[in-house]
Amino acid sequence: MKRSRFPLMITVAVLFFFYLPILILVVNSFNASRFESSWQGFSLRWYARLVHEPEIWQAARNSLIIAFSATAVSVILGTLAAVALHRFSKSRLQRFHYTLVYTPLVMPEILMGISLLMFFVSSGVRLGLFSIFLAHVTFCISFVAMVVLARLQDFDYSIVEAAQDLGAGWWATIRKVLLPMLLPGLMAGGLLAFTLSIDDFVITFFVAGPGSTTLPIRVYSMIKHGSPPLINALSTVLLVITFSAVAMSQRLSRSNQ
């Protein structure tokens, strides 16, 4: 019997739809023309200009500092929240806790941005990298908690009990049993938090202070009043970094098995 071609066609169409815009962006980053209307020859001028834009690099540095630190903190807090939610899922307090953790996932970003800004202003937190960091941790925790919670759903607690039976203290149980079992969930949650943090625009825009412009804010402003091809070049650089990071992590996990 001949297999249907339909799934293949859908796959190709989806891939086309996903990657064609990216391809166009990459190609255009080598276009000498500023307005991308027509191909005016291969050129590296946008990359050359990118090197001489200290404000972009400063923004990239801010973005990375915030993304790394917000990821680290939210993975820890989010995991703790997930363990508590799972372990005591029957209690009414934890059900309330669940609602609290869940709310930021469905809350409109602009609402969160404005309310965080008003909170920071009234409590006297100086706007800057630190306030962005706090805001990012706030919404990243929820995502991490949900991912880790999903991992915990099919987690067999008898393993923990078995470990304790065999004489492991609480620290050894966590380190040798719980954490290794949860590691994929932690990594997934961490990666999710990192991506969310590094490309958040709305919330960041509101809680940013002087000198803490992040890459998305900078890029957004450049679209209107700067050079679009420069953004193409920047995006291409980021794409290369992302793809090599993904490739590396895949190789790492393969050699792991």
Next chain:
Amino acid sequence: MTKSREIKSRYFGLAGFIFLFLPMIFMAGCGKTKPRLNIYTWADYFKPGLVSRFEKEHNCRVVIDTFDSNEAMYAKLKAGAMGYDLLTPTSYMVSLMHSQNMIQRLDHRLLPNLIHIDPDYLKLAIDKTMDHSVPYMFVYTGLAYLKSKVPDFVPSWSMFDRADLKGRMTMLNDMRETIGAGLKFLGYSLNSTDEKELREAKEVVLRWKKNIAKFENEQYKTGIASGEFLVVASYSGDILQVRRENPDVMFAVPRQGTVISVDDLVIPQNAREMELAHAFINFLHDPAVAAENTMFLSYLCPNKDCYPLLSEEMRKNPAVFLDPEIRAKCEILADLGEANALYIKIWDEIKAAK
């Protein structure tokens, strides 16, 4: 097994590292004793190099943050964001912020370079005495066209009545700009709040809508450079930048008059570095600096003593210096107050019409 443990401990090591250095990174900005001027502005709005010159001259650090719309900037400051010493909003936003007491009066003793401001352009401004704002850059709305493809172009809003260019023209996707074009075409004021005049303008725009391809704010640059569109309503600075690539693109200001937009330099109410902010405004209106900025941005800095320093091409360009006769018919968009609702209603009707 040992390998995976190694990898794991590496992750933990990384996390520990980040934790140790986190506070240091956040503190890093605080240790410096140099005064810091925080500017909140559009992206790429000062010529690179000028800022570092100012930093050297005044032994300070200038930090530039960017916003992408007047409204977003306003919402943020209104909610209480602090720490900015200098802003560059568009004039209509300046009057709104002034009415809400969000910006400070300027100390003219610290701004000796204000004597260079062109009185002809100042006449057009809302804040004519520069009480709380100093004009920084002027930009005009006008018509860009392809010289070779539209040989019979006339500088008039009536171009949008040309059925032979149907589908090859665009107008701005902006309520005030496009209704304003209709009002100007009829000889009314851009800031008209008269319902009858606005109804008439609506009919004109509806007629034009049949001939244009779309209302468009960004892509028209690409469209005109590639020849997809032949006539587009556009901003002068944008078109001058397109012209550097396609010299066939021309710019003209309609003879009925048009919108002049001006971004002002203002100091917000809670600014800390008052003296530096004044010094920066003064620096931008130094004729040599103003000339460099104008050449870089292709807008016009209304500084009459910088004009002789501009290139020949720039000085003779009608997209930079308006013909005085046309300039007299141009207006700056003013804050409409309550009539804003009427504009929104009319604009919705225009957008919804088939």
